[in-house]
Amino acid sequence: MPMEKITFANQLLQYLITGLTVGSTYAMVAIGFNIIYNVTEIINLAQGEFVMLGGLVMVFLHVAAGLPIVLAFPLTVIIVTLVGMLLDRLAIRPIRQPSVLTLIIATIAASIIIKGIAMFIWGKDPFDLPAFSGRHPIHFLGAVIQPQYFWIIGFLIVIVIFLTLFFEKTIIGKAMSACADNPGAASLVGINVKRMILLSFALSAAIGAVAGITITPISLMEYDRGAMLAIKGFGAVVLGGLGSFPGAILGGLILGTIESFGAGLIHSGYKDAFALIVLLGALFLRPSGLLGSIEVSKFKRF
Amino acid sequence: MLKTEGLTAYYDNIPALKGISINVPKGQVVTIIGANGAGKSTLLKAISGLIKSLEGRIIYKEKNIAGLLSNQIVGLGISQVPEGRQLFSHLTVQDNINLGAYLKFKRRYRHEIDERIKEVFGMFPILEKRSEQIAGTLSGGEQQMLAIARALMGRPKLLLLDEPSMGLAPLIVKEIFEVIERLNQSGTTILLVEQNARAALKTADYAYVLETGELVLEGSAKDLSGNIKVKEAYLGG
Numbered sequence A: 001m002p003m004e005k006i007t008f009a010n011q012l013l014q015y016l017i018t019g020l021t022v023g024s025t026y027a028m029v030a031i032g033f034n035i036i037y038n039v040t041e042i043i044n045l046a047q048g049e050f051v052m053l054g055g056l057v058m059v060f061l062h063v064a065a066g067l068p069i070v071l072a073f074p075l076t077v078i079i080v081t082l083v084g085m086l087l088d089r090l091a092i093r094p095i096r097q098p099s100v101l102t103l104i105i106a107t108i109a110a111s112i113i114i115k116g117i118a119m120f121i122w123g124k125d126p127f128d129l130p131a132f133s134g135r136h137p138i139h140f141l142g143a144v145i146q147p148q149y150f151w152i153i154g155f156l157i158v159i160v161i162f163l164t165l166f167f168e169k170t171i172i173g174k175a176m177s178a179c180a181d182n183p184g185a186a187s188l189v190g191i192n193v194k195r196m197i198l199l200s201f202a203l204s205a206a207i208g209a210v211a212g213i214t215i216t217p218i219s220l221m222e223y224d225r226g227a228m229l230a231i232k233g234f235g236a237v238v239l240g241g242l243g244s245f246p247g248a249i250l251g252g253l254i255l256g257t258i259e260s261f262g263a264g265l266i267h268s269g270y271k272d273a274f275a276l277i278v279l280l281g282a283l284f285l286r287p288s289g290l291l292g293s294i295e296v297s298k299f300k301r302f
Numbered sequence B: 001m002l003k004t005e006g007l008t009a010y011y012d013n014i015p016a017l018k019g020i021s022i023n024v025p026k027g028q029v030v031t032i033i034g035a036n037g038a039g040k041s042t043l044l045k046a047i048s049g050l051i052k053s054l055e056g057r058i059i060y061k062e063k064n065i066a067g068l069l070s071n072q073i074v075g076l077g078i079s080q081v082p083e084g085r086q087l088f089s090h091l092t093v094q095d096n097i098n099l100g101a102y103l104k105f106k107r108r109y110r111h112e113i114d115e116r117i118k119e120v121f122g123m124f125p126i127l128e129k130r131s132e133q134i135a136g137t138l139s140g141g142e143q144q145m146l147a148i149a150r151a152l153m154g155r156p157k158l159l160l161l162d163e164p165s166m167g168l169a170p171l172i173v174k175e176i177f178e179v180i181e182r183l184n185q186s187g188t189t190i191l192l193v194e195q196n197a198r199a200a201l202k203t204a205d206y207a208y209v210l211e212t213g214e215l216v217l218e219g220s221a222k223d224l225s226g227n228i229k230v231k232e233a234y235l236g237g
């Protein structure tokens, strides 16, 4: 009997660790949503495509073209960042007299196009990517931890530190916050608001690429994974509070953990349903999210 | 220093300004008075490059600046303190002030910025005391001072002020107008838009009266203060 209890506890630990890892990926997607939302009030539904592209471009550069990871990684981030900037230039900026809704619809259209191009290039099969430090699991209190988990969580930490410094310490970061706060006043002090929007797309795409590169060794990647990742990331955003960065991280980690426990304890077939249930639950019970304030949700027009 | 020639501005094809020509000579305070909805803010927005459909010319230092982007116009030395302050209300007082020098930060004029911050804090000591406070939590008067301070960070040669007295207690209004006079004495040219005609005419050298997008009267501030029509319509008889 005591043996069995420990095993069950071990299993719970396993679910927790897996959940936090997957949750870190969701958190990255959620952060990407918030960066664009904060500057433009647009929910960029092509956010998941950045993740998909991150994984597949990395597979191409590292596996197919044989570039070493240290080269393929930054190159992938740059390529996906350029895609993000193109998204702004080709889909968002040309729209005349934009309303937030038309812009969101434009991001849906863009995501369908990106997905189509990815299918054309890579086909429909999932691709694997070698784990960064091999696949010899570490055993910890009976749970099995893939070394790649540390990379994913580590990159989330790096992104958080980078963004905190960027938004707190640099004038460009402050200018982006200023655009989010009051775009009219921002242009009156000389900030080029359109360029800040471009930058927000670039940053989000870069973070999406990192999410995709780091998760692919664990869960493979194929052309049509973007939409589900976007839904999960959006669930994390809503759970944490639209626009809140701490909320995005908390929301992502909670969502990943719920999903992992749900899959383990209830049924793995319903894995994706849990995210939707959490999303709907959050919208009904606390639309402002865990860390979002009612004041902010009123302040934002959307 | 600044002239507009036949300036017409449209919102969705409806003109809000109809052929406005004004002249703001260097070193003076020029005021535009007029009722709510007359087009005063539209005129300042047009000068600042915030209105896309424009006809006519805006001459600043002998060059037509109509059609330039707002961030380019700030770079030329024209700063606006917009109606209703328009602070970055979720950022700190210090952030608001720093962002006023955004273009200088981009050129890395760190030394000049630090000097300017000292000057601005010297002018508004209360802002230095509250520099870490969130701008949205300041009192109305403090917010107006912060809005002016932010605009001054760009070292403007021409300052556009849109109803700086709006919603403020009489004592604070007096303080704000003293600030405007001091700025003018130190060499800043000022275009002041006001509904508070009495205060504006006291401070200004020259005045224009705007009604539904058209100039109906102009003259030295002294002459207009004595004008019967102005007295009846704007100075409460």
Ligand SMILES: Nc1ncnc2c1ncn2[C@@H]1O[C@H](COP(=O)(O)OP(=O)(O)O)[C@@H](O)[C@H]1O
Pocket: B011, B012, B016, B034, B035, B036, B037, B038, B039, B040, B041, B042, B043
């Ligand atoms: N963004 C806008 N869109 C459409 N009409 C506007 C807009 N802003 C102002 N107007 C109209 O233009 C006219 C002048 O407005 P405004 O310049 O704000 O007047 P004032 O500052 O003198 O009160 C008003 O009739 C107003 O309704």
Ligand SMILES: [Mg+2]
Pocket: B037, B040, B041, B042, B083, B163
């Ligand atoms: Mg006005």
